[in-house]
Amino acid sequence: MADDKFDAIVVGAGLAGSACAYTLAKAGKNVLLVERGNTAGSKNVSGGRLYTYALELLEPDLYKRAPLQRKIVREQVMLLNERGATTIDYFNPDFGENIPQSYSVIRAVLDEWFAAEVEAQGGMVASGILVDGLIEENGKIVGILTGGEEMRADVVVAADGVNSLLGQKAGLFPDVKSHAVGVGVKETIELPDNLINARFGVTAEEGAARVAIGCTEGISGGAFLYTNKGSISLGIVFNPEQAAKQQRHIQDIFQDFKMHPAIQALIEGGTSVEYGAHLVPEIGYQGIPKQLHREGFLVVGDAAQFGINTGLIIRGMDLAIVSGLAAARAIIASPSTAEMGALYMKQLEELLLVANQRAYQNFHGIFEISRIFGGYPKLANDAMQFMFTVDGKTPTPMVKGLLRAVKKHATFGQMIADGWKAYRSL
Amino acid sequence: MPKCLVCYKWTLDEQDIKIKPEDLSLDSSRAKGKISDFDRNAVEEAALIVEKEGGAVEVLSYGTAAVKLSLKDVLSRGAEKAHWIADPSAENADAAVTANVLAAAIRKLGPYDLILCGEGSSDLFNQQTAPRLAALLGLPCLSFVQKLTVEGSTVTATRKLEDCQETATVSGPVVISVLSEINKPRIPTLKQVLGAAKKPNEEIKIADLGLKPEDLQPKALRQSVKGFVMQRRNVVYKESSAAENVAKLTASLASEGLC
The missing domain is CATH 1.20.5 (Single alpha-helices involved in coiled-coils or other helix-helix interfaces)
Structure with missing residues (x-):
């Protein structure tokens, strides 16, 4: 191996970077994976669920080797008002049948494993290295700069996360726009497995995933909860612009959410072991930069703003893996760097990443309906309260009682307008 | 041009160790390894000396099988070759056993002009390894060194004592223990990290060191380890x-x- 030149340098040992480097190393490419943290995953704050198909796409049965947490068999949606909660719970122990649908994951563990897999395939992994910039020659990216040193490669793959410095340095896109991202905080709360099993109605290997709305004080956003082995990942993501307008601090909103009686009961007795905040690509297809490559340079994963949030499903990790794979396939198949960009875009199409993103392209329009984050969850809880109240008095007729609950939170005109907006966004 | 050997310990990162509230026992299941803090200063000091004076830096470690995980890290910090002894006896070794094993290995590998250690390990912090090594090898010992100058075969060290500083000069082979203030360990650059993978490392089998069973028998036996609350x-x-x-x-x- 030449000391100062690689076939490819991948910057960032998250899922996109490791998927790319793994595939390249497996194909015999001389690849260097550079990670800023002291170990892969040490900088990661990501929530916690991986849709398994993506690992399967990378290599059949790879998911069986991966250190995954619990197979998600319960999907839960929680609508919160001040003290109450209406929860929809879908249970399916066979979800995904042959290849399980999804697992909760702890990224510090998963990413470290993945980087070790890259090494096992013959890739070089260098952690604790901060990349400062790119080397550009004759309009091509030909390497990276780090700590005053140059390291050259035929192609540099930017897998450096949502705030991609390299993408900006390459001139492909500007700094992140506040409307295009959510601010997320996540806490990992240790809790004995027997309590997790009992509180979420799952067995030792199974887990629940939960999303909640109505906990962000009307600000566009929501909360998530995943059960791991011996811990729960609990977090909240919301729109930073709206929060700033309301002068609300994320930690206060998160604390109020944790103190909600329905949430507190789930985490009681637990110990908080980790707390972090991060940006999340939030507006899906429309947030993806027009240009994800230039000669000698490809952008993958969060750096490319790949992400899908339907309100019920939050995806990022699977898309990261698929995009890393797409980049690797493009690099392997390209006779020279000139064709790589176009081949990468073609691979994104072929691996259906683009189709997935496009299917939800207007979805974030739903999140502009402010009542979804306040009025409607309250409405649901008031309706529940009315229907389940027995106090011996003359009951209010059902329709009248329900209408009363509805009218408290929205007029029919508003509901029709919201419904129309939702319909158009879907 | 001094030939330097740095002895280092691969310890668990204390930041990752948790105290279980129910019985104060330690949970180190998620703890990652690291080069013991002061030992990192010792490696750095040797690298600085060699950058200035020429010579060579080798490193030596005695530990459990986990010691192998340290090689890439230690070799990216300026050492040219790593020698390592992986043996289960390290699990319960006290400073006497550690010094016995290291001294036996040094007799085999040496001689060295400078043998550097950290002041104490991040986990046990007995502060005994350097003086014990010196005694076993019949070499002078300069402990608690906060400043070190090497000129030819003359070693000048400033030692930090309780209420004063002492400057001592030694000629010829010496064992030195360094304090954290002596330098700021480097953050290895990409080329140093990549270069580490190509540097040689050699396992020394404990059986080949000619040690007697009593040499590996700790004199201080650990009865229990508990967190302090x-x-x-x-x-x-x-x-x-x-x-x-x-x-x-x-x-x-x-x-x-x-x-």
Whole structure:
């Protein structure tokens, strides 16, 4: 191996970077994976669920080797008002049948494993290295700069996360726009497995995933909860612009959410072991930069703003893996760097990443309906309260009682307008 | 041009060790390894000396099988070759056993002009390995060194003592233990990290060191390890006069045998 030149340098040992480097190393490419943290995953704050198909796409049965947490068999949606909660719970122990649908994951563990897999395939992994910039020659990216040193490669793959410095340095896109991202905080709360099993109605290997709305004080956003082995990942993501307008601090909103009686009961007795905040690509297809490559340079994963949030499903990790794979396939198949960009875009199409993103392209329009984050969850809880109240008095007729609950939170005109907006966004 | 050997220990990162509240036992299941903090200073100091004076830096470690995980890291910090002894005996080794093993290995590998150690390990912090090594090897020992100058075969060290500094000069082979303030360990660059993978490392089997069974028998046996949690009494004296409060406080302290 030449000391100062690689076939490819991948910057960032998250899922996109490791998927790319793994595939390249497996194909015999001389690849260097550079990670800023002291170990892969040490900088990661990501929530916690991986849709398994993506690992399967990378290599059949790879998911069986991966250190995954619990197979998600319960999907839960929680609508919160001040003290109450209406929860929809879908249970399916066979979800995904042959290849399980999804697992909760702890990224510090998963990413470290993945980087070790890259090494096992013959890739070089260098952690604790901060990349400062790119080397550009004759309009091509030909390497990276780090700590005053140059390291050259035929192609540099930017897998450096949502705030991609390299993408900006390459001139492909500007700094992140506040409307295009959510601010997320996540806490990992240790809790004995027997309590997790009992509180979420799952067995030792199974887990629940939960999303909640109505906990962000009307600000566009929501909360998530995943059960791991011996811990729960609990977090909240919301729109930073709206929060700033309301002068609300994320930690206060998160604390109020944790103190909600329905949430507190789930985490009681637990110990908080980790707390972090991060940006999340939030507006899906429309947030993806027009240009994800230039000669000698490809952008993958969060750096490319790949992400899908339907309100019920939050995806990022699977898309990261698929995009890393797409980049690797493009690099392997390209006779020279000139064709790589176009081949990468073609691979994104072929691996259906683009189709997935496009299917939800207007979805974030739903999140502009402010009542979804306040009025409607309250409405649901008031309706529940009315229907389940027995106090011996003359009951209010059902329709009248329900209408009363509805009218408290929205007029029919508003509901029709919201419904129309939702319909158009879907 | 000094030939340097740095002895280092691969310890668990104490930041990752948790104390279980129920029985104060330690949970190190998620703890990652690291080069013991002061040993990192020792490696750095040797690298600085060699950058200035020429010569070579080798490193030596004795530990459990986990010691292999340290090689890439230590070799990216300026050492040219790593020698390592992986043996289960390291699990319960005290400073005497550690010094016995290291001294035997040094007799095999040496001689060296400078043998550097950290002041104490991040986990046990006995501060004994360097002086014991010197005694076993019949070399002078300069401990608690905060400044080191090497010129030819003359080693000048500033030692930090309780209430003063001492400057000592030694000619010829010496064992040195360094303090953290002696330098700021480098953050390895990409080329140093990549270069580390190509540097040689060599396992030394403990059986080849000619040690007697008693050499590997710790004299200090660890009975238990428990986390330390400060427990407060949370007593507040709220009498109206300060004198009464003081009287109650002293009575309370006396009953605990504290005054």
